[in-house]
Amino acid sequence: xxxxxxxxxxxxxxxxxxxxxxxxxxxxxxxxxxxxxxxxxxxxxxxxxxxxxxxxxxxxxxxxxxxxxxxxxxxxxxxxxxxxxxxxxxxxxxxxxxxxxxxxxxxxxxxxxxxxxxxxxxxxxxxxxxxxxxxxxxxxxxxxxxx
Numbered sequence: 001x002x003x004x005x006x007x008x009x010x011x012x013x014x015x016x017x018x019x020x021x022x023x024x025x026x027x028x029x030x031x032x033x034x035x036x037x038x039x040x041x042x043x044x045x046x047x048x049x050x051x052x053x054x055x056x057x058x059x060x061x062x063x064x065x066x067x068x069x070x071x072x073x074x075x076x077x078x079x080x081x082x083x084x085x086x087x088x089x090x091x092x093x094x095x096x097x098x099x100x101x102x103x104x105x106x107x108x109x110x111x112x113x114x115x116x117x118x119x120x121x122x123x124x125x126x127x128x129x130x131x132x133x134x135x136x137x138x139x140x141x142x143x144x145x146x147x
Contacts, residue, residue, distance in 0.1 A: 010133070021110055025106045030062070032106065034063075035075060035076075036107060051090075067090065075096045076092060
């Protein structure tokens with residue numbers, strides 16, 4: 001499989017996952033991923049926009065847009081931090097905390113569907129390959145490595 005085939009396959013799978021997840025949840029998959037990250041992390045640590053960007057590998061402008069929509073839909077609230085007026089903590093609303101189990105069920109169902117018929121060893125190898133591909137793309141984004 002050459003690079004074009006590999007990239008095309010990964011992009012195609014990502015699109016399929018997004019379509020299925022968006023249809024299953026009735027919401028934007030990126031919003032659900034953010035909600036899950038916030039719910040899993042809360043109340044053990046403070047979450048900021050930068051944490052979401054890094055954890056989910058989403059660009060700053062996209063996260064900013066998603067957070068504004070989520071705040072308008074009463075899924076999160078942003079709270080100023082006393083030590084830095086520019087910084088805002090991301091907190092789940094009561095409504096969102098009540099949705100935690102539902103969000104976890106949607107994610108578990110997606111994982112179950114996605115990995116059906118795939119053994120542990122295959123998943124381990126796949127995970128290692130994905131990590132290497134992500135590292136390659138990070139190096140490429142920084143201009144350190146090409147083809």
